[in-house]
Amino acid sequence: MEIKIKRLDHVQICIPIGKEDEGRSFYCGILGWKEIEKPDSLKPNGGFWMMAGDIEIHVGTEEFENKSKRHPAFEVANLEDVRNYLDRKNVRIKDNTPIPGVNRFSFFDPWNNRFEFLEKE
Numbered sequence: 001m002e003i004k005i006k007r008l009d010h011v012q013i014c015i016p017i018g019k020e021d022e023g024r025s026f027y028c029g030i031l032g033w034k035e036i037e038k039p040d041s042l043k044p045n046g047g048f049w050m051m052a053g054d055i056e057i058h059v060g061t062e063e064f065e066n067k068s069k070r071h072p073a074f075e076v077a078n079l080e081d082v083r084n085y086l087d088r089k090n091v092r093i094k095d096n097t098p099i100p101g102v103n104r105f106s107f108f109d110p111w112n113n114r115f116e117f118l119e120k121e
Contacts, residue, residue: 008055010056011056011072012058012059012060013057013059013072013113014061014111015047015059015061015064015110015111015113016061016062016063016111017061017062022110024048026110027050028050031052033050033051034051035049036051036056046061047060047061052074053074055072055074057072064111071114072115072116073115074116075119076118077119079105082117086107091108091109092107093105093107094107094114101121102118103118103120104117105117
């Protein structure tokens with residue numbers, strides 16, 4: 001049997017329980033992602049959903065652990081401008097190991113979720 005992947009549907013990240021307002025401030029305010037309606041059946045679980053370009057980001061809430069390599073990576077068209085903007089907003093940035101033909105860096109939200117932005121040469 002072949003598993004036929006059609007597309008990436010969504011990425012789920014987590015923040016601590018009760019931190020939705022701070023999450024909206026970071027993701028929607030600083031990153032400019034747009035909040036979308038979460039299904040009523042899931043609203044009691046906490047969290048919220050957003051769109052980052054054409055990718056859905058589901059922000060869940062849970063008891064929190066801060067150490068992980070997992071991350072979504074987003075290709076952008078203006079990597080240095082984005083890096084400078086995040087730096088001005090005091091967002092923690094980490095240089096990544098170089099990859100030939102790809103410029104990239106990681107940044108961290110207030111709960112230590114890692115995100116990667118990259119630009120292909």
